[in-house]
Amino acid sequence: MPTEAGSIVLAAIALFAAVGIVVSIRKKSAGGTVFCGLIGGVVFLVCISLGSEGKARLSRDAKKRETRERLLAEYPLVTLEGRLPSRVGSPTEVVFLSSESKANLDLAEKATDWRARQRQDLLKGLHDGTVEVFSEEIGQGYARMPYVTKKILGELARKDENPHQAEIVGSPDAPQPPAPEGTIEASLKSVHRLGVEEFANAQDFGFVTADGRQAAGFVPHRFTKPVKLDPRRRLKRFDLVGLVIHPEPVVYVSDKLPRMDELKTVPKRPLDGFEDAAVEALREGQAVVIRDDHAGTRMVGAIRAAKQCLTCHEAKRGELLGAFTYRFERL
Numbered sequence: 001m002p003t004e005a006g007s008i009v010l011a012a013i014a015l016f017a018a019v020g021i022v023v024s025i026r027k028k029s030a031g032g033t034v035f036c037g038l039i040g041g042v043v044f045l046v047c048i049s050l051g052s053e054g055k056a057r058l059s060r061d062a063k064k065r066e067t068r069e070r071l072l073a074e075y076p077l078v079t080l081e082g083r084l085p086s087r088v089g090s091p092t093e094v095v096f097l098s099s100e101s102k103a104n105l106d107l108a109e110k111a112t113d114w115r116a117r118q119r120q121d122l123l124k125g126l127h128d129g130t131v132e133v134f135s136e137e138i139g140q141g142y143a144r145m146p147y148v149t150k151k152i153l154g155e156l157a158r159k160d161e162n163p164h165q166a167e168i169v170g171s172p173d174a175p176q177p178p179a180p181e182g183t184i185e186a187s188l189k190s191v192h193r194l195g196v197e198e199f200a201n202a203q204d205f206g207f208v209t210a211d212g213r214q215a216a217g218f219v220p221h222r223f224t225k226p227v228k229l230d231p232r233r234r235l236k237r238f239d240l241v242g243l244v245i246h247p248e249p250v251v252y253v254s255d256k257l258p259r260m261d262e263l264k265t266v267p268k269r270p271l272d273g274f275e276d277a278a279v280e281a282l283r284e285g286q287a288v289v290i291r292d293d294h295a296g297t298r299m300v301g302a303i304r305a306a307k308q309c310l311t312c313h314e315a316k317r318g319e320l321l322g323a324f325t326y327r328f329e330r331l
Contacts (some may be wrong), residue, residue: 002179049277067149071126075206077214080312087244087314095318096285101302102192104287105318109306116202116308119156123216135173153217158203160224163257165237184297189288192301192324195238197228199324201257202308212311223257233297233328241271241279241300241323249279251325258324274298275325282320297328 097105163169199221206217229235240258242250250268252258271279278289278300288301303322305315315321 063280066068068126071150071153073215075123075126075153077209077216078218080208080213080215080218083220084312084314085245088247089244091315092319095316097304097318098285098287099188101285101287101304101318104196105306107193108197109308112200112202112306112308113195114202115207119153119203119217120207122153122156124266127207127216156203157219158201159226160222161226163226164255166226166234167236168255182230184230184232184292185290188233188290188297188299188326188328189301191227191229192288192299192326195223195324196301196303198225198227199223200303200306200309205308206248208311210311220260221261222261224259225287232331234331236296236327236329238324238326241275241325242268243279243320243322249276251275252294271325275300278325279323282323296330297326298329299326300324301326 075265201221201224204219204221206215206219208215208218227238228236238257239254240252240263242252242263246268249271251271252263253269254262254266256262274291281289282300282302286302288299291298301324302320303324305313305317305319305321307317309315309321310317313321
């Protein structure tokens, strides 16, 4: 029963009990006086209980408001302007994709939808005043507001191991898992596809406004842990290939696995012959280019604009935004 309606009912009962006591006294009815007195006493005790509950509710509501204000200060809406430097040239007019590239893009979008939802919805609710969530919650009044805590948001955030290149930290001495079924080519392509999903992980997106100009809780694309590899090849290093903000493609050379927040400070180098030819193949729609010879294995794989990228990136779905270039050793 809503608090206001309950108060009205209790007031009516108390008034009835008081009138009953007065009438009983005038009629010298001891039983009626006792009965009405008991009703009045019960109402009095209920009122005390409701008063205590009301104070406790006010205290809980105050804590929730305090938590919300603190989280709004910790996860403010900040502008995305300047995070994405102006691209050189116009977006691709027509995007050509191979069947493999289309399949990879579909898988990436499904993974992004699955990963983004919970943390994104919490931050969206925090900044929208949780109106939509409020209307769907079971309960009454302010108690229906979801209690978004720092602990929940912290648990949903990725734990950053700040991983380094394999050629710097060395290969682990622990026994390697058995080789997966299928060809080495299929396995390496899977390494790349899962790596792109890890790099542009939707758990880092946070809440981005519909116009793509502001975000709360957004973390630049990065690797937070080493990539899982095929035991038939030892990864020496892999780097990010930049394709849209420089006049010519460049490779960002870092001691760490690729991280967007450090690109302004790391050295850059031009593409070598294999990488240059591979990027042209990616522009024509291929997903991955692999060259395997006596010296080892080279691979360049596409990073394409999924539908979730279009809010912030000036691109078309499937457009080539970058690539990863890999160097493997034979074991």
